[in-house]
Amino acid sequence: MPVATRGKHGKAPDGGQSYGKHAADVRIGIDFTQVAISLLLLAALAIIPFSFNRMLVAMDSQAFADATKPAGAVLSEATQTAVKPLAAAAAEATELVKAGAIHAPSAVEAIPEAEVLRAALPAVGYTERVGEKRQASLMDGGCELVSLAIVLDALGFNPDIHGIVEDHLVIDGHFATGYTGDPYHLGGGYPAGIADAANGYLAAQGSSVRAHDITGAAFDSLEAYVQKGYPVMVWATMGFADPLFTGSFDGGLEWYSNEHCVVLYGVEGGKVLVSDPMDGLVERDADRFAEIYGACGSMAMVLL
Numbered sequence: 013m014p015v016a017t018r019g020k021h022g023k024a025p026d027g028g029q030s031y032g033k034h035a036a037d038v039r040i041g042i043d044f045t046q047v048a049i050s051l052l053l054l055a056a057l058a059i060i061p062f063s064f065n066r067m068l069v070a071m072d073s074q075a076f077a078d079a080t081k082p083a084g085a086v087l088s089e090a091t092q093t094a095v096k097p098l099a100a101a102a103a104e105a106t107e108l109v110k111a112g113a114i115h116a117p118s119a120v121e122a123i124p125e126a127e128v129l130r131a132a133l134p135a136v137g138y139t140e141r142v143g144e145k146r147q148a149s150l151m152d153g154g155c156e157l158v159s160l161a162i163v164l165d166a167l168g169f170n171p172d173i174h175g176i177v178e179d180h181l182v183i184d185g186h187f188a189t190g191y192t193g194d195p196y197h198l199g200g201g202y203p204a205g206i207a208d209a210a211n212g213y214l215a216a217q218g219s220s221v222r223a224h225d226i227t228g229a230a231f232d233s234l235e236a237y238v239q240k241g242y243p244v245m246v247w248a249t250m251g252f253a254d255p256l257f258t259g260s261f262d263g264g265l266e267w268y269s270n271e272h273c274v275v276l277y278g279v280e281g282g283k284v285l286v287s288d289p290m291d292g293l294v295e296r297d298a299d300r301f302a303e304i305y306g307a308c309g310s311m312a313m314v315l316l
Contacts, residue, residue, distance in 0.1 A: 154195030180212030188263035
């Protein structure tokens with residue numbers, strides 16, 4: 013088993029504009045420059061990094077037609093108002109690019125994902141409700157499931173973490189897409205498998221909220237989510253030490269023995285606010301946190 017040397021029982025030393033759908037009808041008298049600018053803006057949306065495009069597709073689905081029931085927060089109306097035009101514009105721009113009708117220059121391609129997130133996401137207050145749960149008292153090897161429970165609590169659910177493991181976690185020996193080992197002793201899994209377990213639970217609750225694997229997102233994108241009120245599950249290391257890669261691969265991803273999952277819920281100055289299943293509510297150096305996030309593969313998950 014690739015997690016045999018994980019050692020989760022021990023604690024490592026502490027290291028510390030919504031853009032509307034393009035509607036400019038081609039007619040005599042229209043300024044071609046204005047048309048070109050509008051098309052370039054649409055092209056920018058079409059080439060935003062893949063992780064955000066997947067989120068747009070998910071947010072544009074019928075699943076977001078209803079408000080989140082347990083939290084009682086009316087997300088759907090705000091989400092549709094702010095994000096659906098982006099998704100529609102991106103889809104139109106994609107077709108224009110495929111048809112060779114437009115080409116976005118590098119200056120437009122460089123529009124940061126974080127800026128789009130800040131413009132598109134409706135503000136919520138989930139980060140203000142983030143609390144702490146300790147894996148030592150719940151499941152010693154299940155930091156990912158404990159972090160998930162922390163986020164679900166913040167969104168207004170009352171999750172049975174043991175029920176999630178029993179009913180929705182796929183323990184198949186694949187840490188890249190499922191879960192390997194035993195969350196009560198030694199185990200682990202990366203965002204894809206944990207998102208599947210989360211979505212199984214959310215569907216069973218009749219909720220429209222869904223977990224999104226945003227692996228590959230830049231750290232400033234995580235900061236954008238948090239600034240809009242969405243806590244983010246981040247794959248880091250115990251004690252924020254450097255990752256200890258084991259040479260065990262699954263689906264192109266490598267396991268590291270000091271793998272650990274925490275919840276990012278604030279960024280204040282040079283510090284980040286973290287709910288750590290090992291250490292509770294703590295502050296960490298923001299630069300070091302971003303460094304470890306990148307070194308571990310920039311793996312993260314958010315519930316929307």
